[in-house]
Amino acid sequence: MASIEFVRVTKSFEKSSVIDNLNLTIEDGKFTVLVGPSGCGKTTLLRMIAGIGPQSSGEVRIGGKDVSRVPPGKRGVAMVFQNYAIYPTMTVRDNIEFGLKNNRVPKAERTRLVETIGATVGLAGYLDRMPSTLSGGQRQRVALARAMVKEPSVFLMDEPLSNLDAKLRAQMRIELIELHKKLGATFVYVTHDQVEAMSMADTIVLMNEGVIQQEAPPEDVYRDPANLFAAQFIGVPPMNVGELGIDGVRFGFRPESADLAVLSGAERELAAAAAGDPIRPGAGAPKPAGADEARYAFRGRIATREMLGAETLYQVRRDGEPGASFMVKCFADRFAVDQEVELEVPADKLFFFDAAGDRIRRDHPAHDAYVAALCSREPAHA
Amino acid sequence: MPSRGWWPLLRPYVMIAPAMAGIGLFVLYPIFYLIKLSFYKYNLMNKAKSKYIGLDNYHQIFTRGDFYQALGNTALYTVGVVVCTMVLSLLAALWLKRKSRWNRIVQAGIFTPHIVSIVSIALLWMWLMEPNQGLLNYLFKLFGLPPSAWLQSSKTALLSVILVSVWQGIGYYTLIIVAALQSIPPTIYEAAALDNASRTNVFFRITLPLLSPQLFFILVIMTIGSFKVFDTVQVMTGGGPNGATSTIVYYIYQFRTTNIGYSAATGVVLMAIIGLLTFLYFRLLARKVHYQ
Ligand SMILES: Nc1ncnc2c1ncn2[C@@H]1O[C@H](COP(=O)(O)OP(=O)(O)OP(=O)(O)O)[C@@H](O)[C@H]1O
Ligand SMILES: [Mg+2]
Secondary structure: OOOEEEEEEEEEOOOOEEEEEEEEEEOOOOEEEEEOOOOOOHHHHHHHHHOOOOOOEEEEEEOOEEOOOOOHHHOOEEEEEOOEOOOOOOOHHHHHHHHHHHOOOOHHHHHHHHHHHHHHOOOHHHOOOOHHHOOHHHHHHHHHHHHHOOOOOEEEEEOOOOOOOHHHHHHHHHHHHHHHHHHOOEEEEEOOOHHHHHHHOOEEEEEEOOEEEEEEOHHHHHHOOOEHHHHHHOOOOOOEEEEOOOOOOEEEEOHHHOEEEEOOHHHHHHHHHHHHOOOOOOOOOOOOOOOOOOEEEEEEEEEEEEEOOOOEEEEEEOOOOOOOEEEEEEOOOOOOOOOEEEEEEEHHHOEEEOOOOEEEOOOOOOHHHHHHHHHOOOOOOO | OOOOOOHHHHHHHHHHHHHHHHHHHHHHHHHHHHHHHOOEEOOOOOHHHOEEOOOHHHHHHOOOHHHHHHHHHHHHHHHHHHHHHHHHHHHHHHHHOOOOHHHHHHHHHHHHHHHOOHHHHHHHHHHHOOOOOOHHHHHHHHOOOOOOOHHHOOOOHHHHHHHHHHHHHHHHHHHHHHHHHHOOOHHHHHHHHHOOOOHHHHHHHHHHHHHHHHHHHHHHHHHHHHHOOOHHHHHHOOOOOOOOOOOHHHHHHHOOOOOHHHHHHHHHHHHHHHHHHHHHHHHHHHHHOOOO
16 A cells, blocks of 8 residues: 655745645556656655655655655655666666665575566666666666665656667566556656656646646546646647637647648638738638537648658648647648648637636536637638 | 978977976986985085995894884874874764855864964974973863873873874865765765665765775875874974884984985885885775776
């Protein structure tokens, strides 16, 4: 039993308060991924769990017990540090073994454990080397092995794969998922990599400036972001956002939810005329504003095209209008730079956020009005 | 115009020639002159009367009791100063490594003796150690301890000189060790805390090995310096009482006018001893030093 709870936890350094009054429960045995921009307090949070950078006030509980007075070595916690923190004076073997020795694990058992873990992380041939003779990725694996070998009930990892090459990273990702299944321990994993976050997490905890923005399974964070920050942080490229022009409300849609179509000659003329005289009524073909047929439409020029392999990324822009620029992800590579296109987003793929950035969900009284307002806009409207 | 052929070959030698001239003039020449002097019975009044006597001076050195006494004193002094200074400055450094205002004040305080002339320090301590009026004996009496004769007894004189040297040296070496301690990344200690390491384990497995380059440096520098101790002895005891604080350099100094060939030979012996010690240190300890 090793759930982790933060109860009204505040952490401040000399002058600045980094985390203020935070409440969070990390479930026992779950793989929880902490994401957020640099400097938002992810490492600070892990250090409080480990007890090496204790909270200024509030309670941290592991397995329901307040651990404020429990020293780091007795919390059943292992941590992979962001900067590895390998002991430079010990060989790889001694590094991995150090914790076991301190916990009085018998010699034979120790050797067996070190050898198996060493093989798991692919360091079998390096056990008698000094860390200074290893590459960055190898050091990172020493740090991983050192944590893994203790079979802790709480496993804290601070960007443990950041220095590995793509192939090794994919391999270690699987290795870690399997380790999690095998140990059944509580994993708290910090990463900048969205792929890691989405693919490994049971729960994503999204932070910004010390405040938790959303705490949900990966698919929920993606499909149902709690606020503008979550919407723009998760997803590559981030969600497109524009001003609705009512109550400071903003709308957004995912780059992959938009459909692109080339404008025909007649439409192009209409569009040009509309751009010259935006208040002219009746320009463009008005779309029926029916509930499921409603679409948001936008006309512009393809400014850039990025071919990413399976998909292609287009930037659709209307020149001279700041904010009139959206990214679109298509699986078909049918468009060229400088083509005039129309972009359409079905109403059910639109997201709305209020002036404070909070999500306006479908059940919000004003939601349908916002949809109607957006979908009845001229496609050439700013 | 120099031809292309030999100039590139010659250029490095021309470049280092000024430095080599300096070394030759101020290092090698004096050493060879010292060695040459050591083979002579040198007459300072009348150079013409100096005479080559081969290894006689060396023979004399190794058969005279006062040389062995000086050598013994020097060895004792060196061991005492090196061990005490290293242990105490290590302890002081461990205590002062946290960056706080108070620690900086203490550090500046213990560093101060280093910027004061050793002669002033020696005079100050002679006054403190004065058996009848001195502050130290006054304090001893205050705490009910028997007073000590300090510099005036052959039993305690060398110890007193060691005390002064240690007192003077601690600040400087503490500073070096504190700097080394502060350069150890704190996350290493945090990792050790998570590995449930005891304090002694952390000290012997992590801190000490990480300090070893600095400690080794201090060991070598201090051994060499202590073997050459002179000023404290000259000011405080003049080698006395009864030769109890006579050290090798002081011994050399004593023969500066009467028998310069003999003191030159002693100087060569001292050089050989220091060279041998340093060589031994490197052979025996360098492998244990952990360089990053
Ligand atoms: N020892 C410290 N003293 C003062 N401020 C600190 C200290 N450690 C961290 N901070 C501040 O706390 C904030 C959070 O830091 P933290 O290391 O937790 O960020 P992070 O989310 O891990 O960032 P990254 O993704 O870049 O590692 C930062 O603004 C940082 O400047
Ligand atoms: Mg961090």
